Amino acid sequence: MRPLSEIDRGTLRRVRVVLADIDDTITSEGSLTAAAYMALENLHRAGFIVMPVTGRPAGWCDHIARMWPVDAVVGENGAFYFHYDRAAKKMHHHFWASVEERRKNRARLALIEREVLSEVPGSALASDQAYRVADLAIDFCEDVPPLSETDIDRIVAIFERHDAIAKVSSIHVNGWFGDYNKLSMAKIALADLFGLNWESARDTVVYVGDSPNDEPMFGAFPLSVGVANIHAFANRLKSKPAFVTAAHSGEGFAELATLLLNARNAA
Numbered sequence: 236m237r238p239l240s241e242i243d244r245g246t247l248r249r250v251r252v253v254l255a256d257i258d259d260t261i262t263s264e265g266s267l268t269a270a271a272y273m274a275l276e277n278l279h280r281a282g283f284i285v286m287p288v289t290g291r292p293a294g295w296c297d298h299i300a301r302m303w304p305v306d307a308v309v310g311e312n313g314a315f316y317f318h319y320d321r322a323a324k325k326m327h328h329h330f331w332a333s334v335e336e337r338r339k340n341r342a343r344l345a346l347i348e349r350e351v352l353s354e355v356p357g358s359a360l361a362s363d364q365a366y367r368v369a370d371l372a373i374d375f376c377e378d379v380p381p382l383s384e385t386d387i388d389r390i391v392a393i394f395e396r397h398d399a400i401a402k403v404s405s406i407h408v409n410g411w412f413g414d415y416n417k418l419s420m421a422k423i424a425l426a427d428l429f430g431l432n433w434e435s436a437r438d439t440v441v442y443v444g445d446s447p448n449d450e451p452m453f454g455a456f457p458l459s460v461g462v463a464n465i466h467a468f469a470n471r472l473k474s475k476p477a478f479v480t481a482a483h484s485g486e487g488f489a490e491l492a493t494l495l496l497n498a499r500n501a502a
């Protein structure tokens with residue numbers, strides 16, 4: 236992980252697509268700051284394709300796709316993407332699994348939920364669970380006193396003994412059934428919405444994130460960036476980002492946006 240300040244201008248100038256995690260990447264300590272939102276808006280106005288790629292629920296993503304200065308949003312760690320067509324005033328939903336598959340998975344996740352809450356004291360259902368369509372989010376840090384690494388591992392192990400996938404974000408353990416992740420759905424969204432072929436377009440994409448659920452994205456791109464708080468998770472990461480910002484969270488995101496915009500303006 237090299238300091239982002241060492242990145243060369245040629246690499247920055249190739250970027251056309253900005254994919255970004257939300258929690259603790261765009262947001263800072265649970266809040267969306269004016270500076271981070273301005274960075275998103277400036278990138279969008281400058282013509283970058285801007286797409287948050289998050290573990291957050293469908294309910295939030297409906298709002299984000301509709302109201303934020305973004306082109307689309309991937310949510311629930313890749314369970315879907317939403318794209319709002321402003322001209323047609325139409326929200327486009329693309330889900331990985333069918334309605335029937337999602338219904339069956341929901342019942343299986345309910346069993347896991349009961350086991351986690353009874354076996355890991357201090358864990359809780361994430362407060363945004365009611366707005367999710369495909370995954371189960373267990374809070375270990377957002378609205379509960381932080382759990383230990385051992386407890387986080389126990390939550391992951393419960394998901395895995397049910398053959399579910401489990402990923403650790405900075406605040407939740409998210410688990411689901413289905414062979415998808417942030418990367419697989421980002422690829423589908425870029426192809427469907429912008430006609431971008433992954434293999435030929437990957438040099439024009441930057442991904443910025445902060446935690447282990449971002450790993451598939453860090454591993455997929457030559458240009459991946461961690462905001463400075465990624466250091467706290469470094470021991471959990473097999474795929475690390477190529478670069479790290481000097482600033483934490485939303486300020487780190489704004490740092491990256493400024494470099495991208497300056498490189499474009501200088502071109």
Ligand SMILES: [Mg+2]
Nearest residue numbers: 256258259445
């Ligand atoms: Mg995050």
